[in-house]
Amino acid sequence: MSEIQTSQEYQSFRSSVPQKKLIVDDDDKKEWILYDTGPRQVKCPLICLPPASGTADVFYRQLLSLSTAGIRVMAVEFPIYWTMKEFCEGFKRLLDHLQLDKVHLLGASLGGFLAQKFAEYTHKSPRVASLILCNSFYETSIFQQTNSAPTFWMMPALFLKKMVMGNFDRSLNDPEIADSIDFMVEKLDSLSQPELASRLTLNCMNCYVEPQKLTAVEITIMDVFDDCALSQEVREEMYKCYPNAKRAHLKNGGNFPYLSRSLEVNVFIQIHLKTFDDTQYSAKYVIEELDRPGTSNNGE
Template sequence: MQNSFNNFSSWVQKKKILINFNKQEQVYTLFDWKGNSEKENETPVILIPGLMGGSEIFFKQMLSLCPKGYRLISVESPPFKTFDDWILAMNVFLDEYRIKKAHFVGESFGGFLILKFAEIYPERVCSLFLSNTFMKTKYFENLKSRVSFSIRPTFVLKRSMLKLIPDKELPGPIIDSIDFMVDQIESQTRDSIVSLLQLITHTKTVHPEKLKPKNITFLHALDGHIYTQEMIEETKKFFPNSKHADIDLGGDFSFLGNSQEFNLFLTVHLRKFGYDPVRDSLIENDQIKKEKRSKKKKDQNNSNTNLNENENENENENENKNENENEDEKEIKIEDEKEKENSNSNSDSNSNSDSDK
């Protein structure tokens, strides 16, 4: 997995976007890969990480989908202390990055955040694809303590997050995904960890009545540890009219632990909303082929028309030639007849002369 990530890092440059929010500069870090898409105004897919890791965690989605023509933007938000600030700043970021609306992919807490964003700014959301997402933050109240997050040592903060990860025997792909995410936690900044822990331990609930359920797909990994069966059942209860897809293997980080199924369900979801660069490319190629065939047929018709015109011209020339030849023959015949008459006339004249004598 690390080799794939190293390849990704060498191909796609990490960007920093500055916004002015509450009279302060805030920095969003992101990976933006347009792949081979030639459409400038293509609606992008924005990926929001959860409690653990930053914009790097979705590299498998970008490696798989971007070369096919999808535009994916993996976005890591700067630290905020309240949900309202996170939501308002995301709206400013979209303006700054000139994105009117997008499809959003949210992982775990990232899905919860983007649901809260969609409640306030539904006009900016084409659709939502949410993996291992919960409806209430109450499940993470055990992360609280009497000591404020802001004064805890960094290693204690990271240990609080690492305790959420299962320490037991698991399938190889799941172990690989956990190892990668542990490295990502170690590289997270202190401010980022404090901000995320403060947000996830605030009591918040999703309000389905403010959202469009038919525009949402939920992906549930049935073998998760952080993401429990209780969370899955509650999500299905909150959104009975949304699309729900279950996968047996994926773990708490199914975008890494079972990226093939994750990517498959994501492409199926996007196709439902008309975003299918592979199909569009096939249609475009088919249209090009049809245009080429039509042009070839037109050229052949023009060639046949020119050939017929040449044949007609040749026939006309032959007819004219025959007419000229006939005229010449007539003139010659007339001349011959005239000469014959003259000859007869002379003969008669001579005959009369002899008779007189």
């Protein structure tokens, strides 16, 4: 077992934050997994979308830390969807079910791509207030798998896992990055063949984002400067796509900085969300004077 999995912090998260399962599709096998922390009064929370290899709890350090700062944070794991439209429709139904009109999205790798596609899909009737894109991309051709993507559904799980793990550099000396990789390998092992095949299909099928449809969305691009699965060229393309985006650079952190450099990542998230303080799209609940203990709000 990885050090993260056995850590007191992770065990405390699992025992204190309930895992919810929601069905919003007609197919009752399509189950969304959800963690929800922080003040329920907030109607524009931050929702975290994991990478292809991850489950919702990979964001446990954001769920624990940011919620104590008064921010409502959710992490979701989506069911098996094979097309981008299916995912976007399913996510829209989830937001409707949760009675959330607009949300902030933090997406890591594939999660970031899906977040952009959802913002694009709903741009005429916007559901996304802002995006934080961590080690992400805007077109799938970078993986050079668009021709084989339609066959992933019938490939053995072991083959698919090897495809993903080829991006994990385990020769690193940094213990926190090494721990984050061990933890993500455990998460990858917990995914079934159909779950992993559907994620890799979304990750690699021929698809790209139309950035001109996201001009009204506040965007922060979060990158690491050390080795990760994305090349420098891919990062440069992202900057060109979103020339007005804020940039949050971490000196290092590997593929999963939300685990390996969670303190820095959480600070960047708070800076990003601060823009929305005192607006209807604030992800933070501020205690009003009338809410404070010992004060009356009934006019007495």
